[in-house]
Amino acid sequence: MTSLVATGHPLQRAGAWAAAVIAERDDPSRVSVADLDTVSSILTADVLAAATAPKGSGRYDWWKVLFALYPNSKATHSKRSSDPDVLTPDIERLFAPDLPGAGPMRPCTFCAAGTAVVWAKSNLPLFDTSKALNTLPPGVPGWPVCRGCRIAMWALPYGAWVTAGSATVLSCEDRSAEREFARRNVRRARRVMQAGFTGLPAGTRPEFLVLTALRDATDGLCATTLWSFKNDNQEPWLRVTRTRRAIPAFLATVDGNAPLRRGWQLLSLSLNRYDDEGGIATSGASEAARLLFEAEDGRSRPLLGQLHRVLADADGAWSVTDREALVRLAFTYAEEVFGMETDLEPVATLIADWIARGTSPRGRLAEYRRAALSDYLLGSLLVQAYTRLQLDGNKTQLAGPELWKPLIRRQPRAWEQRMLLFAQVSVMLQQRGVPVGGKEPDPQQERAIQQLADQPAFAQIRGDEYDGYHDYETEQA
Numbered sequence: 001m002t003s004l005v006a007t008g009h010p011l012q013r014a015g016a017w018a019a020a021v022i023a024e025r026d027d028p029s030r031v032s033v034a035d036l037d038t039v040s041s042i043l044t045a046d047v048l049a050a051a052t053a054p055k056g057s058g059r060y061d062w063w064k065v066l067f068a069l070y071p072n073s074k075a076t077h078s079k080r081s082s083d084p085d086v087l088t089p090d091i092e093r094l095f096a097p098d099l100p101g102a103g104p105m106r107p108c109t110f111c112a113a114g115t116a117v118v119w120a121k122s123n124l125p126l127f128d129t130s131k132a133l134n135t136l137p138p139g140v141p142g143w144p145v146c147r148g149c150r151i152a153m154w155a156l157p158y159g160a161w162v163t164a165g166s167a168t169v170l171s172c173e174d175r176s177a178e179r180e181f182a183r184r185n186v187r188r189a190r191r192v193m194q195a196g197f198t199g200l201p202a203g204t205r206p207e208f209l210v211l212t213a214l215r216d217a218t219d220g221l222c223a224t225t226l227w228s229f230k231n232d233n234q235e236p237w238l239r240v241t242r243t244r245r246a247i248p249a250f251l252a253t254v255d256g257n258a259p260l261r262r263g264w265q266l267l268s269l270s271l272n273r274y275d276d277e278g279g280i281a282t283s284g285a286s287e288a289a290r291l292l293f294e295a296e297d298g299r300s301r302p303l304l305g306q307l308h309r310v311l312a313d314a315d316g317a318w319s320v321t322d323r324e325a326l327v328r329l330a331f332t333y334a335e336e337v338f339g340m341e342t343d344l345e346p347v348a349t350l351i352a353d354w355i356a357r358g359t360s361p362r363g364r365l366a367e368y369r370r371a372a373l374s375d376y377l378l379g380s381l382l383v384q385a386y387t388r389l390q391l392d393g394n395k396t397q398l399a400g401p402e403l404w405k406p407l408i409r410r411q412p413r414a415w416e417q418r419m420l421l422f423a424q425v426s427v428m429l430q431q432r433g434v435p436v437g438g439k440e441p442d443p444q445q446e447r448a449i450q451q452l453a454d455q456p457a458f459a460q461i462r463g464d465e466y467d468g469y470h471d472y473e474t475e476q477a
């Protein structure tokens, strides 16, 4: 019989993976009873250290994590004892083996194994709130939770991407990506306990960690779901975002292709936000990773939308090479992730010709920029361009209305097509020497890009995220 099962419950599952990583097993199913003893001693020691830590210490930051997940538990209660000896039995009891004859046996809420232990909601994150993932059946005194699942539910913060007030867990079709996500988070948790949240690089997000985990784990198809939540006494929330199944293949394509990698780095750099001292306040790499996730409530920023914003920016300062890289990234995403097959060249040529041959190309480009994403405005602009070029005695075959239709009809992916069209027109104009952006490329940015372009696109977090951790490991040993 297995002592630990990774179930379909996202929080239990993340905790089971964390317990496996802490026990140095490559899968939760390989965690033995002796491993559970080891993990429970580690959990107990860490919980006690956090619960009795002085304010402002790294360990106190870990207490904030526990408080965000289990706000009414013995470990986090405001009236808890500051004496570890008083607190120890309460914490040890959380992870103690089931005693035979301790009470009626019931199936575990998560894995259905028989257990006599019943837990109240205070030990279970996100239970019995308005955003609850589970509700208690009538007549049951609490949730039956077996030892493996009790340990998993408290190993959860190690396997989740935690902040001082929230946690994010991953479920994924690919077990190795789940393990990788848990492994990196366990290391990050150790880092928080050692140096607090201020010891971590600023502005990074779990989405980037998911991309690195996917990139390391799989090149194939794999859907992922990120569950972010806060178990606050006042305002608990749960946010669910997903990536499409083709994302790992897209990441592999980007990583293996220099212009695409450059496009990704440019996008990331454009999303960096700096604080007053010039340090990074928001990591562009993390923000770019976020664009690959779609929120269940529809409130997310799509990657193509952001690329359009970057390419259509009238003050943008992209060299031809950089614009080509960004445009190629947009087309690759549309093809690989949405399965779009597009040949926009004839229509793009029509618009580029019309802009380039105007007495004021700048004015016509501004007009196109305004019309680019609207089906109606783009339709009128195409009629205008087509007629104008015909009247001017255009020598070559012009793209006729049958080619514009998919772009200006209300049909799936027409919006994406209009963005790709703009991308292609902008690159054509720049190749012909028509000024598209407002400024010359900044040489300093050029150097930053050059440095980044030689690195894998989804790995730059590794260096700064985990530096110093090995020292910590040695110190502890």
Ligand SMILES: [Zn+2]
Pocket: 108, 109, 110, 111, 112, 113, 145, 146, 147, 148, 149, 150
């Ligand atoms: Zn269980």
